[in-house]
Every structure is written in C-alpha cells, then in structure tokens.
Amino acid sequence: MIADTLAQGRDAAEKVKVDYEVLPAVTDPAEAKSGPQIHEVAPKNIIYEWSLGDQKAVDAAFASAKHVTRLDIINNRLAPNAIEPRAALAEYDAGTDQLTLWNTTQNPHVSRLVIAAFVGMAPEHKLRVIAPDVGGGFGSKIFIYPEEVVHLSGGGRLPMGRAQGTPAGEVGGRALGILPHRRAWSRPRHARRARA
Secondary structure, three states, X not given: XXXXXXXXXXXXXXXXXXXXXXXXXXXXXXXXXXXXXXXXXXXXXXXXXXXXXXXXXXXHHHHHOOEEXXXXXXXXXXXXXXXXXXXXXXXXXXXXXXXXEEEOOOOHHHHHHHHHHHHOOXXXXXXXXXXXXXXXXXXXXXOOOHHHHHHHHHOOOOOOOOOOOOOEEEEOOOHHHOOOOOOEOOEEEEEEEEEO
C-alpha cells in the first residue's frame, strides 16, 4: 500500500479484500517430499539440495568406523524479532537517474545485486543500497523483502498521486517483525558421527 501518510495507508489496507482458495497443506517438512506438489520448478517440493565435501571419502570413513551414532535432530521454529524494527526509505534522483535505498539490511551488496539482476529495478551501477545502523538482526535482515522493492517503485518514479522525487519508505512495527520475516522452520536433521 502506498500512501502519503501512515494513517492513509492503514485505512486503505483495511479495505483490501482477499479471496483465498483453501489448498491441501503439509505442516511437517519431512512429509513435504511426498505431499502435494506446490511448484513445478521444485520437484518433490525441494527448492535446492546442498552438499559439501568428498562424499566417497565420507562414506568410506563411516563404512570403516568401529562405531556410528545416528541421531535425528529437530530444529524448532522461530521468528527472529529484533528490538530495532526493519526500515527502508527509497529515493529516485531524476538528475542522475539513480535510485537509492536506505535499508536496515545485513547484506547491502547482495541486496543491490539481486534487486538489479533479478528484479530488474535498475542497472546495478544506478542503484545504491545504504545500510545505516541496522541494530539487531539475527539473520532476519539478510533477506530482500517485497516491500523494499515497492519503496523503490514508489520513490518518486511512479505517478501515484505523489510529487515526483518524494521518497517512499516505512519503519516497521512489531507485527512487521513477525509476519513477513523469513523464519527458521522446524525441520528434521539427520546427523551421524563416526568414531574410528
């Protein structure tokens, strides 16, 4: 929601009506592989698998070990919520055709790269991301959130009833610290340890 004041934005957001279609749900990540397929680009609902090291050497070490301990570990869900909320402010400079995003991000260089390369908001050399005092983050301020891109769109470049060049931004409240944040979902980890 883009508005001239916070009160106008909240009033407008309350008028939005969303019609949801209830879909089958799988709440256990371990069961998601055999659950309903969500996106075609992620077979078995796996977005990526990542491994490091020499798999053959690891398998050989476990095969020759005198004792192997196997343990399933559950990482509990959490919602990182720092005392300092997320905030963003975007401004467009028509003279230089440059966008500037002041953002409480833990990773301004990656934010700039992703917004330029994948969102296509501006060429990387025309986009500046500044991370002032970020405050606490606990990993939640390392991601790029959709509203940050919306601020860049509204930062004086789009005719939305605002004066050209007017910065667009927000300072999130406590709810913004929980609702859209990337969370650590509870998921099983299968660990094993070998002793020679």
